[in-house]
Amino acid sequence: MKVTSTHQRNTLILTPKGRIDHAAAEAFSVALTPYLADCQSGGNLLILDFSEVEYVSSVGLRALMLAARQVKTQGGKIAIAAPTPLVGEVFEVCRFNLVLSLFDSVDAALANFAVE
Amino acid sequence: MRRWPTLPLNKPRAFAAKLTSRSIGYALLAAFALLLTFAPTAFNFVRLALFDQYQNFSPRESRSQSVVIVAIDEEALAALGQWPWPRNYLAMLIDTIAAAQPAAIGLDLILPEADRTSPGAVAESRPDLSLEVRNILASTRSNDHQLANSLAQTPIVLGAAGFKFKTSTTRDGLRTTPVELQGDMPQLNAYPYVLVSLPEFQAAAKGQGLLSGDPEKGIVRRAAMLANLNNTLTPGLTLEMLRIAHNIPHIRVYANQHGVNSVQIGAQQIPLQGNGEAWVHYSRFSEQRFISALSLLKGEISAEQIKGKMVLIGLTGLGLQDFISTPLGDLRHGVEIHAQLLESIEDGHFLTRPWWMPWLELGVLTAVGLLLIYLISNMHQINLATERRRQERQPGIAPKSAALIALLLFVSLFGSGLVLFVKSGLLFDAASLFIALFCIFASLLASVFIETGRQRNNAEKALQNQRLEAAQLAGELDAARRIQLGTLPVAALAFPGETRFEIAAVLESARQVGGDLYDFFMIDEQRLFFVIGDVAGKGLPASLFMVVTKALTKNGALRGGKNIGEIITLANLEMARENPQMLFVTAIAGILNVESGALELVNAGHDAPWLIASDHTISRINGAGGPPLCMLEDFDYPTQHLQLNTGDSLLLLTDGVTEAMNADAEQYGMGRVNEILQTSDPHPAALITALRDDVRRFVGMTEASDDLTLLALRLKNI
Numbered sequence: 001m002k003v004t005s006t007h008q009r010n011t012l013i014l015t016p017k018g019r020i021d022h023a024a025a026e027a028f029s030v031a032l033t034p035y036l037a038d039c040q041s042g043g044n045l046l047i048l049d050f051s052e053v054e055y056v057s058s059v060g061l062r063a064l065m066l067a068a069r070q071v072k073t074q075g076g077k078i079a080i081a082a083p084t085p086l087v088g089e090v091f092e093v094c095r096f097n098l099v100l101s102l103f104d105s106v107d108a109a110l111a112n113f114a115v116e
Numbered sequence: 117m118r119r120w121p122t123l124p125l126n127k128p129r130a131f132a133a134k135l136t137s138r139s140i141g142y143a144l145l146a147a148f149a150l151l152l153t154f155a156p157t158a159f160n161f162v163r164l165a166l167f168d169q170y171q172n173f174s175p176r177e178s179r180s181q182s183v184v185i186v187a188i189d190e191e192a193l194a195a196l197g198q199w200p201w202p203r204n205y206l207a208m209l210i211d212t213i214a215a216a217q218p219a220a221i222g223l224d225l226i227l228p229e230a231d232r233t234s235p236g237a238v239a240e241s242r243p244d245l246s247l248e249v250r251n252i253l254a255s256t257r258s259n260d261h262q263l264a265n266s267l268a269q270t271p272i273v274l275g276a277a278g279f280k281f282k283t284s285t286t287r288d289g290l291r292t293t294p295v296e297l298q299g300d301m302p303q304l305n306a307y308p309y310v311l312v313s314l315p316e317f318q319a320a321a322k323g324q325g326l327l328s329g330d331p332e333k334g335i336v337r338r339a340a341m342l343a344n345l346n347n348t349l350t351p352g353l354t355l356e357m358l359r360i361a362h363n364i365p366h367i368r369v370y371a372n373q374h375g376v377n378s379v380q381i382g383a384q385q386i387p388l389q390g391n392g393e394a395w396v397h398y399s400r401f402s403e404q405r406f407i408s409a410l411s412l413l414k415g416e417i418s419a420e421q422i423k424g425k426m427v428l429i430g431l432t433g434l435g436l437q438d439f440i441s442t443p444l445g446d447l448r449h450g451v452e453i454h455a456q457l458l459e460s461i462e463d464g465h466f467l468t469r470p471w472w473m474p475w476l477e478l479g480v481l482t483a484v485g486l487l488l489i490y491l492i493s494n495m496h497q498i499n500l501a502t503e504r505r506r507q508e509r510q511p512g513i514a515p516k517s518a519a520l521i522a523l524l525l526f527v528s529l530f531g532s533g534l535v536l537f538v539k540s541g542l543l544f545d546a547a548s549l550f551i552a553l554f555c556i557f558a559s560l561l562a563s564v565f566i567e568t569g570r571q572r573n574n575a576e577k578a579l580q581n582q583r584l585e586a587a588q589l590a591g592e593l594d595a596a597r598r599i600q601l602g603t604l605p606v607a608a609l610a611f612p613g614e615t616r617f618e619i620a621a622v623l624e625s626a627r628q629v630g631g632d633l634y635d636f637f638m639i640d641e642q643r644l645f646f647v648i649g650d651v652a653g654k655g656l657p658a659s660l661f662m663v664v665t666k667a668l669t670k671n672g673a674l675r676g677g678k679n680i681g682e683i684i685t686l687a688n689l690e691m692a693r694e695n696p697q698m699l700f701v702t703a704i705a706g707i708l709n710v711e712s713g714a715l716e717l718v719n720a721g722h723d724a725p726w727l728i729a730s731d732h733t734i735s736r737i738n739g740a741g742g743p744p745l746c747m748l749e750d751f752d753y754p755t756q757h758l759q760l761n762t763g764d765s766l767l768l769l770t771d772g773v774t775e776a777m778n779a780d781a782e783q784y785g786m787g788r789v790n791e792i793l794q795t796s797d798p799h800p801a802a803l804i805t806a807l808r809d810d811v812r813r814f815v816g817m818t819e820a821s822d823d824l825t826l827l828a829l830r831l832k833n834i
Binding site for chain 2: 021022023057058059061062065066069093094095096098099
């Protein structure tokens with residue numbers, strides 16, 4: 001699983017690419033792990049830019065859920081931004097907005113972090 | 117099937133074995149080194165045999181032809197009578213030789229007693245003769261006197277023989293020219309007694325030398341050039357002849373802590389063994405070296421054949437028993453030893469085994485031995501590695517290459533020995549080294565084979581154990597799977613005689629234990645409960661979680677919840693309480709009133725179900741739902757109300773269908789599901805079979821990565 005990262009002030013934007021299904025979920029979790037450790041109270045804010053994620057399966061959802069729980073315990077903040085319509089539908093079906101903050105775009109997520 | 121980690125081979129034992137094979141190698145090496153140093157004769161049988169082979173391979177070429185042997189042979193004995201001849205015959209022979217002006221004469225004979233055929237002796241032994249005759253005989257010059265006269269005229273060296281014991285004829289000294297010794301008195305062959313010629317011969321001769329040539333295992337390879345005669349340094353016949361031939365007043369001997377180093381005669385330096393011996397490098401037998409004493413006395417030999425040469429007088433007659441065995445063959449005449457030595461010294465060709473040679477051999481032994489030990493014990497490791505990689509049944513190639521390397525080493529060992537012999541006349545003992553190194557090599561190779569075999573056995577045992585364990589575990593997992601699948605209702609048997617609806621379901625596990633589930637049962641006379649779910653995860657935890665999910669939903673349904681939303685909300689609450697693995701389940705549950713067609717649905721994060729209407733229109737049922745079960749503990753799941761009509765079918769599936777992957781990593785996808793639904797018979801059993809078969813065709817030989825579950829139901833008659 002390919003994940004690129006960019007920095008904007010105190011916010012780290014990760015952009016995974018491809019499908020997060022049964023085959024890729026494990027690799028996605030592994031790729032995410034080092035960034036999650038930094039995402040804590042007073043540390044980096046984390047935005048997962050999902051604009052290049054084509055699909056998320058139930059195992060992918062679990063990976064995201066675990067990430068969200070870890071960040072929450074550490075007192076950090078994490079959000080998912082710009083999901084594609086298909087992925088957005090999956091999130092909607094699962095009511096994933098109750099687990100993670102979802103935003104239509106990266107800017108919207110940044111703006112939200114800035115306000116808080 | 118889970119891949120079991122390969123058990124590592126027993127490393128400490130492998131190391132111990134390597135250590136053992138090495139230490140055996142070291143021990144053998146040390147033992148041989150000690151043996152070579154302190155008991156060098158232990159290897160004589162091979163060492164001398166090798167030196168003999170060197171001589172056979174490369175016999176000496178005689179260049180100077182500076183030595184002739186005057187042979188008292190069969191013909192001479194036949195013509196002049198039995199041996200010993202009257203001394204006047206010998207005197208005649210010597211006079212004839214002397215007339216041809218040889219450089220020196222060596223007498224390979226000892227003349228310790230007076231001649232009994234002298235006229236005076238005859239007179240004494242014949243009292244029957246008249247007094248007159250006896251007086252004449254007694255006053256006639258004796259044969260011995262005549263010989264002494266001849267000896268005095270010629271550059272002759274008499275032979276003498278050293279003895280370890282005293283006899284009636286031995287003396288404890290002989291008249292020799294003094295030898296000048298530079299250095300300490302070396303350890304030489306020591307003789308306290310000596311058998312010498314009559315004093316008048318000793319007085320007449322120019323010199324005397326010892327004739328000793330001690331055979332080793334019957335073969336004469338070395339001759340004493342110097343000996344210790346009653347604590348006097350005494351030259352051998354050969355050295356003394358050289359001294360006379362070169363007209364040198366005395367021989368100078370150089371000795372050091374290793375014994376004799378060399379002997380100097382005039383300008384010539386002759387290297388000797390520490391004990392004063394010289395190795396004889398034999399040339400092939402040559403008739404030309406021999407002159408018959410009879411021909412000589414008859415005047416048939418030209419003076420040119422003798423002039424300036426060193427002449428040895430010796431016995432060659434068959435009855436006289438003076439034969440020796442040499443490296444080049446048996447039945448060589450004893451007198452030849454001196455001829456061979458003289459000739460090679462005159463040619464400046466020496467065969468030596470210097471004091472440092474055993475040390476060189478020890479060094480070579482140690483170096484090659486260590487190399488062998490290093491190479492083979494490492495090959496051992498390489499071999500084991502190869503063994504592990506290939507799981508070969510045959511021994512690896514390493515022993516073969518080890519044997520090749522050893523062969524090369526041995527060949528070069530013997531080769532260098534031969535080169536040293538041919539080029540420098542050095543006697544390098546490759547044979548003892550070969551025996552020592554071969555023993556080391558063989559022991560190392562044997563331990564490699566034994567160890568390889570042992571480790572292969574161990575590896576096979578380990579593999580067998582692994583298989584056994586895997587089989588046991590597989591058995592347990594298989595049992596778990598049977599229990600898991602056993603909890604699933606079988607559609608065909610669940611509702612015998614049911615006319616209101618049809619239902620069919622299938623669950624195919626990807627690996628041994630999966631996380632999919634389905635269930636259905638009648639809550640009461642009219643209401644059918646059904647659920648399909650997919651635990652996010654695989655293996656045993658997912659499987660157990662699936663069983664829990666199934667039990668809790670069933671429990672909730674049978675306890676009589678108000679609607680499906682409430683049932684699932686309660687089940688979620690209970691499940692979420694104890695969820696250490698952070699697993700969750702996407703699921704769709706529903707209650708269908710099979711008489712009215714009223715349908716309650718709840719979707720917990722699952723793919724939307726498919727509706728195949730009686731008029732074959734296909735649609736997805738989106739709408740009210742919630743997150744997967746266990747994701748949010750206190751979520752209040754809403755109930756979606758729908759109405760089914762006669763002939764309407766409902767299809768629920770898990771992502772094992774839509775995400776089924778073929779060899780090109782393509783996914784089955786919703787589109788293909790839709791296509792099958794368009795064309796298939798809408799009856800649940802047929803529908804499910806068609807869809808499952810199409811997925812199977814699609815994935816081909818690719819192993820399924822996730823469980824696949826399908827559940828279809830159809831309302832037949834309202």
